[in-house]
Amino acid sequence: MAEKTAEQRLAEAVGREMLAQDKASRALxxxxxxxxxxxxxxxxxxxxxxxxGHDLCHGGLIFTLxxxxxxxxxxxxxxxxxxxxxxxxxxSPARKGETLVAxxxxxxxxxxxxxxxxxxxxxxxxxxxxxxxxxAHRVDGTIVEEHGR
Numbered sequence: 001m002a003e004k005t006a007e008q009r010l011a012e013a014v015g016r017e018m019l020a021q022d023k024a025s026r027a028l029x030x031x032x033x034x035x036x037x038x039x040x041x042x043x044x045x046x047x048x049x050x051x052x053g054h055d056l057c058h059g060g061l062i063f064t065l066x067x068x069x070x071x072x073x074x075x076x077x078x079x080x081x082x083x084x085x086x087x088x089x090x091x092s093p094a095r096k097g098e099t100l101v102a103x104x105x106x107x108x109x110x111x112x113x114x115x116x117x118x119x120x121x122x123x124x125x126x127x128x129x130x131x132x133x134x135x136a137h138r139v140d141g142t143i144v145e146e147h148g149r
Contacts, residue, residue: 007037007077008036008037010037010076010077010078010144010146011035011036011037011076011077011078012035013078013144014035014075014076014077014078014143014144015032015035015040015072015076017143017144018071018072018075018143019032019072022068022071024064024068025042025064025068028044028050028061028064028065029044029045029047030042030043030044030065030068031043031044032072033101035072035073035076036076037076037077037106038073038074038076038077038105038106038109038114038116039073039076039103039104039105039106040069040070040071040072040073040076040102040103040104041069041101041102041103041104042065042068042069042072042101042102043099043100043101043102043123044061044065044099044100044102045097045098045099045100046061046094046095046096046097046098046099046100047096048096050096051096054093055095055096056093056094056095057093057094057095057096057098057100059088059090062088062090062094062100062120062129062130063086063088063130063132065100065102065120066088066102066104066118066120066130066132066134067083067086067132067134068102069102069103069104069118070083070086070104070116070118070132070134070136071083072104073104073105073106073116073118074104074106074114074116074134074136075143078142078143078144078146079138079141079142080138080139080140080141080142080143081114081136081137081138081139082136082137082139083134083135083136083137084113084135084136084137085134085135086132086133086134086135087132087133088130088131088132089130089131089132090129090130091128091129091130091131092122092127092128092129093129094122094129098122098123098124099122099123099124100120100121100122100123100129101120101121101122101123102118102119102120102132103118103119103121104116104117104118105117105118112137112138112139113135113136113137113138114135114136114138115133115134115135115136116133116134116135116136117131117132117133118131118132118133118134119131119132120132
C-alpha cells in the first residue's frame with residue numbers, strides 16, 4: 001500500500017473537519033466516501049422525507065448533495081472556498097430507497113477561482129441523475145491548522 005502524500009492527508013483532515021461542522025449534510029444523512037485535492041465523493045440514501053409531490057426525490061435535495069460534494073472538493077486544499085455560482089441539469093429522477101453518489105472533480109483553477117463538475121448517479125445501476133457545475137471563489141482562511149507552514 002502506497003504511503004499517502006501530505007496533500008492527501010491534509011485533504012482528508014479538511015474533509016473530517018468540514019463534515020464535523022456541516023450540520024445540513026449530516027442531517028440529510030450524507031456520507032463522505034472520499035476527499036482528495038480538488039475531488040470528493042459523497043453518498044446519500046433517498047429517504048421518505050425527501051420525496052416530493054410526484055413521488056420522486058426533491059430536486060433541491062439532489063442539488064444539495066451535489067453542492068456538498070462541490071464544497072468538499074473545492075476546500076480540500078485547506079483554503080476557505082465558497083460557491084460563487086452553480087447550475088444543475090436533471091437527467092433522470094431519483095426515487096425513495098435509492099442511493100445517490102455525487103462525484104466532484106476540479107476542472108480548472110486559477111487565482112481565487114475554480115470550476116468544478118459534479119455528477120450525481122444512482123449507485124446500484126450507475127444511472128446518471130444530474131450534472132452540476134459550480135464556480136468557486138477562494139477567500140481568506142483555512143479549515144484546519146497546518147503544522148510546518
